[in-house]
Amino acid sequence: MVYIESATNRTENVFRIIDIIDSRCKEMRLITNRFDFLADDISEIYHSR
Template sequence: MIGRGYDDFQLFDLWCHDDIFFATRMKSNTVVDIRDLIYDDLEQNGFRESLVIIGSAQKKMENHLRLVEFYDDTGKLYQIVTNRFDLSAKDISELYRSRWQIELMFKRMKQHLQINHIHGRTEQSA
């Protein structure tokens, strides 16, 4: 699952326990506890990776996540947390960029085909 700005830490822990992979953009106010800096070349090659636990003292995750930070073409910094440790930072950034292209496709469909609402048949589409 690739999402944008979710912070349901209990759900993230459940997904980690159930081996469901996710990558999501962190909200700006998310509390991040950096446990280990894996790779820091943000200024030269555009990536930084850390092992983190997210959440406040009252609402903190049990599982470690990987924080991947990168700049887009306009210089905007993105922070993606994921439980995928097998992919490169570049792969994670490409997953997120691909997700954005899907969002743009839906936007164009709604505008050009005059679709106001897209219906789905699963809980996730509600």
């Protein structure tokens, strides 16, 4: 779980970071506020977009 903030503003929301490897073997980092899905499900949702 992470918070996203800047020098002047901090969000009140908690996020999660998911590291994935796409179909071209490129590493990607996804940030989401969905804790009710598995990381694999988040990855599939991203790929289907």
